[in-house]
Amino acid sequence: MDTAIVTGATRGIGFSIAKALLQAGGRVMITGRSQDGVDKALSQLAAFADDSTCLAGKAVDVRDRAAVEGMVADTVTRFGSLTTLINNAGVGAFSEVEQTSDEDWHRVIDTNLTGVFYCSRAAIPVLKAAGRGWIINIASLAGRNYFANGAAYCASKAALVAFSEAMMIEVRHDGIRVSVVMPGSVATDFMGPSGSRPDESWKLTGDDVAEVVMDLLRHPARSLPSKVEIRPARTK
Numbered sequence: 001m002d003t004a005i006v007t008g009a010t011r012g013i014g015f016s017i018a019k020a021l022l023q024a025g026g027r028v029m030i031t032g033r034s035q036d037g038v039d040k041a042l043s044q045l046a047a048f049a050d051d052s053t054c055l056a057g058k059a060v061d062v063r064d065r066a067a068v069e070g071m072v073a074d075t076v077t078r079f080g081s082l083t084t085l086i087n088n089a090g091v092g093a094f095s096e097v098e099q100t101s102d103e104d105w106h107r108v109i110d111t112n113l114t115g116v117f118y119c120s121r122a123a124i125p126v127l128k129a130a131g132r133g134w135i136i137n138i139a140s141l142a143g144r145n146y147f148a149n150g151a152a153y154c155a156s157k158a159a160l161v162a163f164s165e166a167m168m169i170e171v172r173h174d175g176i177r178v179s180v181v182m183p184g185s186v187a188t189d190f191m192g193p194s195g196s197r198p199d200e201s202w203k204l205t206g207d208d209v210a211e212v213v214m215d216l217l218r219h220p221a222r223s224l225p226s227k228v229e230i231r232p233a234r235t236k
Helices: 012-023 035-048 065-079 104-129 152-172 205-217
Strands: 004-006 028-030 054-058 084-087 133-138 176-183 226-231
Touching: 004 012, 004 104, 004 133, 012 028, 012 084, 012 205, 028 035, 028 104, 035 054, 054 065, 054 152, 065 104, 084 104, 104 133, 104 152, 104 176, 133 152, 133 205, 152 176, 152 226, 176 205
Parallel strands: 004 028, 004 084, 028 054, 084 133, 133 176, 176 226
Antiparallel strands: none
Protein backbone atom coordinates (compact mmCIF):
# COMPACT_ATOMS: atom_id res chain seq x y z
CA MET A 1 0.00 0.00 0.00
CA ASP A 2 1.15 3.51 -0.76
CA THR A 3 1.30 6.87 0.99
CA ALA A 4 -1.88 8.87 1.46
CA ILE A 5 -3.07 12.19 2.77
CA VAL A 6 -6.57 12.12 4.26
CA THR A 7 -8.01 15.53 5.08
CA GLY A 8 -10.66 15.90 7.74
CA ALA A 9 -9.66 12.56 9.26
CA THR A 10 -10.12 13.17 12.97
CA ARG A 11 -13.60 11.62 12.96
CA GLY A 12 -16.37 10.25 10.76
CA ILE A 13 -15.71 9.23 7.16
CA GLY A 14 -12.15 10.55 7.11
CA PHE A 15 -11.20 8.60 10.24
CA SER A 16 -12.66 5.42 8.74
CA ILE A 17 -10.71 5.94 5.52
CA ALA A 18 -7.45 6.51 7.42
CA LYS A 19 -8.09 3.38 9.47
CA ALA A 20 -8.73 1.27 6.36
CA LEU A 21 -5.57 2.55 4.68
CA LEU A 22 -3.48 1.70 7.73
CA GLN A 23 -5.03 -1.75 8.01
CA ALA A 24 -4.01 -2.34 4.40
CA GLY A 25 -0.40 -1.49 5.25
CA GLY A 26 -0.38 2.07 4.02
CA ARG A 27 1.32 5.17 5.35
CA VAL A 28 -1.05 7.97 6.21
CA MET A 29 -0.90 11.69 6.96
CA ILE A 30 -4.14 12.87 8.54
CA THR A 31 -5.35 16.43 8.96
CA GLY A 32 -7.93 18.17 11.09
CA ARG A 33 -8.71 21.72 12.08
CA SER A 34 -7.41 21.47 15.66
CA GLN A 35 -4.21 19.96 17.01
CA ASP A 36 -6.11 18.43 19.92
CA GLY A 37 -8.41 16.65 17.50
CA VAL A 38 -5.50 15.45 15.41
CA ASP A 39 -3.63 14.17 18.47
CA LYS A 40 -6.70 12.28 19.71
CA ALA A 41 -7.23 10.66 16.31
CA LEU A 42 -3.55 9.71 16.07
CA SER A 43 -3.71 7.92 19.41
CA GLN A 44 -6.78 5.98 18.26
CA LEU A 45 -5.41 5.18 14.81
CA ALA A 46 -2.08 3.96 16.18
CA ALA A 47 -3.72 0.61 16.98
CA PHE A 48 -4.22 0.01 13.25
CA ALA A 49 -0.72 1.02 12.05
CA ASP A 50 2.08 -1.47 11.47
CA ASP A 51 4.37 0.84 13.43
CA SER A 52 4.68 4.48 14.45
CA THR A 53 6.49 5.41 11.24
CA CYS A 54 3.33 4.73 9.20
CA LEU A 55 1.21 7.47 10.72
CA ALA A 56 1.47 11.23 11.12
CA GLY A 57 -0.87 14.17 11.48
CA LYS A 58 -1.04 17.94 11.22
CA ALA A 59 -3.55 20.61 12.16
CA VAL A 60 -4.37 22.13 8.76
CA ASP A 61 -7.16 24.43 7.67
CA VAL A 62 -7.61 23.48 4.01
CA ARG A 63 -8.73 27.04 3.29
CA ASP A 64 -5.14 28.14 3.98
CA ARG A 65 -3.14 27.69 0.78
CA ALA A 66 0.27 27.98 2.45
CA ALA A 67 -0.68 25.47 5.14
CA VAL A 68 -1.88 23.00 2.50
CA GLU A 69 1.30 23.33 0.48
CA GLY A 70 3.36 22.83 3.64
CA MET A 71 1.35 19.73 4.53
CA VAL A 72 2.01 18.13 1.13
CA ALA A 73 5.72 18.94 1.38
CA ASP A 74 5.88 17.57 4.94
CA THR A 75 4.22 14.35 3.82
CA VAL A 76 6.76 13.77 1.08
CA THR A 77 9.64 14.59 3.43
CA ARG A 78 8.37 12.25 6.13
CA PHE A 79 7.34 9.29 4.00
CA GLY A 80 9.44 9.78 0.89
CA SER A 81 6.45 9.75 -1.44
CA LEU A 82 2.83 10.63 -1.98
CA THR A 83 0.56 8.52 -4.15
CA THR A 84 -2.95 9.11 -2.83
CA LEU A 85 -4.89 12.22 -1.84
CA ILE A 86 -8.26 11.80 -0.18
CA ASN A 87 -10.06 15.15 -0.03
CA ASN A 88 -12.58 14.55 2.71
CA ALA A 89 -12.58 17.73 4.82
CA GLY A 90 -15.99 19.33 4.70
CA VAL A 91 -18.43 21.47 6.66
CA GLY A 92 -22.09 22.35 6.42
CA ALA A 93 -24.30 25.33 7.19
CA PHE A 94 -28.02 24.80 6.86
CA SER A 95 -30.43 27.69 6.64
CA GLU A 96 -32.62 29.51 4.15
CA VAL A 97 -30.68 31.61 1.66
CA GLU A 98 -32.20 34.76 3.10
CA GLN A 99 -30.79 33.88 6.53
CA THR A 100 -27.39 32.60 5.38
CA SER A 101 -24.56 34.85 6.52
CA ASP A 102 -21.55 35.79 4.43
CA GLU A 103 -19.40 33.97 6.97
CA ASP A 104 -21.32 30.70 6.67
CA TRP A 105 -21.41 30.89 2.87
CA HIS A 106 -17.66 31.39 2.57
CA ARG A 107 -16.88 28.80 5.26
CA VAL A 108 -18.78 26.13 3.34
CA ILE A 109 -17.62 27.04 -0.17
CA ASP A 110 -14.02 27.70 0.85
CA THR A 111 -13.72 24.44 2.80
CA ASN A 112 -15.68 22.08 0.56
CA LEU A 113 -14.50 23.42 -2.79
CA THR A 114 -11.55 25.80 -2.55
CA GLY A 115 -9.84 23.53 -0.02
CA VAL A 116 -10.05 20.63 -2.47
CA PHE A 117 -8.59 22.86 -5.17
CA TYR A 118 -5.65 23.87 -2.94
CA CYS A 119 -4.92 20.28 -1.90
CA SER A 120 -5.23 18.89 -5.42
CA ARG A 121 -3.11 21.61 -7.00
CA ALA A 122 -0.37 21.04 -4.44
CA ALA A 123 -0.43 17.26 -4.86
CA ILE A 124 -0.58 17.00 -8.66
CA PRO A 125 3.10 17.83 -9.36
CA VAL A 126 4.17 15.17 -6.83
CA LEU A 127 1.84 12.58 -8.35
CA LYS A 128 2.99 13.48 -11.87
CA ALA A 129 6.61 12.99 -10.82
CA ALA A 130 5.71 9.54 -9.49
CA GLY A 131 3.94 8.74 -12.77
CA ARG A 132 0.85 7.46 -10.98
CA GLY A 133 -1.57 8.24 -8.20
CA TRP A 134 -5.11 8.76 -7.02
CA ILE A 135 -7.11 11.82 -6.03
CA ILE A 136 -10.41 10.80 -4.45
CA ASN A 137 -12.84 13.55 -3.51
CA ILE A 138 -15.62 12.87 -1.03
CA ALA A 139 -18.67 14.78 -2.22
CA SER A 140 -22.31 13.93 -1.45
CA LEU A 141 -25.54 12.96 -3.14
CA ALA A 142 -26.53 16.48 -2.11
CA GLY A 143 -24.43 17.48 -5.12
CA ARG A 144 -27.30 16.41 -7.35
CA ASN A 145 -30.27 15.91 -5.01
CA TYR A 146 -30.90 19.42 -3.69
CA PHE A 147 -32.95 20.36 -0.65
CA ALA A 148 -34.27 23.44 1.10
CA ASN A 149 -32.04 25.08 3.71
CA GLY A 150 -29.01 23.51 2.08
CA ALA A 151 -28.16 25.93 -0.73
CA ALA A 152 -24.56 26.55 0.33
CA TYR A 153 -23.84 22.89 1.04
CA CYS A 154 -25.55 21.61 -2.12
CA ALA A 155 -23.79 24.22 -4.25
CA SER A 156 -20.40 23.28 -2.80
CA LYS A 157 -20.93 19.57 -3.48
CA ALA A 158 -22.35 20.08 -6.97
CA ALA A 159 -19.34 22.22 -7.82
CA LEU A 160 -17.04 19.60 -6.32
CA VAL A 161 -18.45 16.95 -8.65
CA ALA A 162 -17.87 19.22 -11.65
CA PHE A 163 -14.38 20.13 -10.45
CA SER A 164 -13.52 16.46 -9.97
CA GLU A 165 -14.67 15.40 -13.41
CA ALA A 166 -12.86 18.25 -15.17
CA MET A 167 -9.65 17.51 -13.24
CA MET A 168 -9.98 13.82 -14.09
CA ILE A 169 -9.90 14.66 -17.80
CA GLU A 170 -6.85 16.89 -17.34
CA VAL A 171 -4.59 14.45 -15.48
CA ARG A 172 -5.64 10.98 -16.60
CA HIS A 173 -2.84 10.82 -19.19
CA ASP A 174 -0.30 11.57 -16.45
CA GLY A 175 -1.17 8.32 -14.70
CA ILE A 176 -3.30 10.14 -12.11
CA ARG A 177 -6.78 8.79 -11.57
CA VAL A 178 -9.45 11.05 -10.13
CA SER A 179 -12.71 9.81 -8.67
CA VAL A 180 -15.51 11.51 -6.77
CA VAL A 181 -17.47 9.50 -4.20
CA MET A 182 -21.00 10.68 -3.45
CA PRO A 183 -22.40 9.17 -0.24
CA GLY A 184 -26.00 9.50 0.78
CA SER A 185 -27.06 9.46 4.43
CA VAL A 186 -24.16 8.54 6.70
CA ALA A 187 -24.36 8.12 10.47
CA THR A 188 -21.60 10.44 11.67
CA ASP A 189 -21.40 13.46 13.97
CA PHE A 190 -21.56 15.79 10.96
CA MET A 191 -25.14 16.75 11.86
CA GLY A 192 -24.47 16.79 15.62
CA PRO A 193 -23.70 14.23 18.34
CA SER A 194 -25.31 10.85 17.62
CA GLY A 195 -26.95 10.72 21.05
CA SER A 196 -29.09 13.74 20.19
CA ARG A 197 -30.60 12.20 17.04
CA PRO A 198 -33.19 9.48 16.29
CA ASP A 199 -32.21 5.92 15.41
CA GLU A 200 -29.75 5.92 12.50
CA SER A 201 -29.15 2.20 12.13
CA TRP A 202 -30.50 2.37 8.57
CA LYS A 203 -27.82 4.82 7.47
CA LEU A 204 -24.42 4.11 5.97
CA THR A 205 -21.40 4.15 8.26
CA GLY A 206 -18.03 5.75 7.73
CA ASP A 207 -16.63 2.25 7.24
CA ASP A 208 -19.04 1.69 4.34
CA VAL A 209 -17.68 4.74 2.55
CA ALA A 210 -14.11 3.72 3.38
CA GLU A 211 -14.72 0.37 1.71
CA VAL A 212 -15.69 2.18 -1.50
CA VAL A 213 -12.43 4.14 -1.34
CA MET A 214 -10.41 0.96 -0.81
CA ASP A 215 -12.20 -0.72 -3.71
CA LEU A 216 -11.21 2.19 -5.94
CA LEU A 217 -7.57 1.95 -4.89
CA ARG A 218 -7.56 -1.77 -5.72
CA HIS A 219 -8.72 -1.24 -9.31
CA PRO A 220 -6.21 -2.22 -12.01
CA ALA A 221 -4.35 0.63 -13.68
CA ARG A 222 -6.47 0.34 -16.82
CA SER A 223 -9.67 1.03 -14.87
CA LEU A 224 -11.02 4.41 -13.76
CA PRO A 225 -14.37 4.49 -11.95
CA SER A 226 -14.62 8.27 -12.06
CA LYS A 227 -17.84 8.75 -10.07
CA VAL A 228 -19.37 6.49 -7.44
CA GLU A 229 -22.72 6.97 -5.73
CA ILE A 230 -23.41 5.08 -2.52
CA ARG A 231 -26.61 5.18 -0.50
CA PRO A 232 -28.28 3.14 2.22
CA ALA A 233 -29.81 -0.07 0.91
CA ARG A 234 -33.07 0.93 2.60
CA THR A 235 -34.56 4.16 3.83
CA LYS A 236 -35.82 4.63 7.37
